[in-house]
Amino acid sequence: MKVEISKHSGFCFGVVNAIEIAEKALKNSNGIFSLGDIVHNGAEIERLKELGLTTITREEYFKLNNCQVLIRAHGEPPETYEYAKANNITLIDATCPVVLKLQKRVKKSHMEGIQDNGQVIILGKKGHAEVVGLVGQTGNSAIVIESEEDIETIDFSCPVTIYSQTTYPLDKFKSLSKKIKARADDGVQVTSRDTVCRQVANRVPQLKNFAAKFDLVLFVSGKKSSNGRFLYQECENINPNTKFISTMEELDKNWFANVQSVGICGATSTPQWLMEKVANWISENF
Ligand code: SF4
Known part of the structure; x- marks a missing residue:
């Protein structure tokens, strides 16, 4: 049986960075809270x-004091930092540098647009942690657009600056930006800033090529990962014999009947060690 792990799967730079920061901090502490899952896996x-890393919700965070809390790669809105300051919470900030830069740009656009009723638009998933962090940079005034239906919430008589969540699909960003520009009143400025992170966007064509090569594709990802669901769908479109698994227990020996080659791939939140475990299991059993 031929088994191969995709070179274009696994943690992105931002998640590797956050986990390294967490592991380092945990060595010198009795326990740290993580505000939300550090990775969707x-x-x-x-x-x-x-x-020693315990995940907490936002509600739980806003009841804490005198402790250490890790901010994950998605980043946080200003209120999280303000609460920490007022409640003696030491923040271990593992916000991805790419997200941090995006937060600064969003804030700048918001400040610059205040006088002309400028609107900051974030193309992304409503309620997603990164989006909450971005919207927070605008005093919660930014408009989040998830799909075409949401476009009507924009005031087309006022200037618009469009940003994207870093994991937003690139083609969707381009088509929605185009539609927003087409809807704007004559003479109204619409600026579109493509802030899709190529760590994720570039994986789509790479994964499609990979998935096409095998009799069976095992897509390994946590069920909560939106990037995982999206990339799995892309693989399945190319190779209908693609199975989504989150744990070793979900592996089914029946899948391997009449199969000569297996490709293993995953999301940006899939640990390398888990894909290797799957590969070893196949080698041991077939
Ligand atoms: S996808 Fe890009 S922006 Fe998001 S955490 Fe990973 S490296 Fe950072």
Whole structure:
């Protein structure tokens, strides 16, 4: 049986960076809280939990004091930092540098647009942690556009600056930006800033090529990862014999009947060690 792990799967730079920061901080502490899951992958969260990282919700965060809290790669709105300052919480900031830069740009656009009723638009998923962090830079005034239906919430008589969540699909960003520009009143300025992170966007064509090469594709990802669901769909479109698994227990021996080659790939939140575990299981069993 031929088994190959995709070179274009696994943690993106921002997540690797956040986990390294967490592991380093955990060595010198009795336990740290993580504001939200550090990565959308249950197996990796379990591993870090054993090292002392406990995931908390936003509601839980706003009841804490005198402790250490890690901010994950998605970033946080200003209110999180303000609360920490007022409640003696030491923040370990693992915000991805790419997200941090985007937050600054969004804030700048908001400040510059205040006088002319400028609107900051974020193309992204409503309620997603990164989007909450971005909207927070604008005093919660930014408009989040998830799909075409949301475009009507924009005031087309006022200037618009469009940004994207870093993991927003690139083609969707381009088509929605075009539609927003077409709807704007004559003479109204619409600026579109493509802030899609290429760490994720570039993976689509790479994964499609990979998925096409095998009899069976195992897509390994946490169920909560939106990037995982999106990339899985792309693989399945190319190779209908693609299976989504989150844990080793979900592997089914029946899938391997009449199969000569297996490709293993995953999302930006899939740990390398988990894909390797899957590969080893196949080699041992077939
Ligand atoms: S996808 Fe890009 S912006 Fe988002 S955490 Fe990863 S490297 Fe950072």
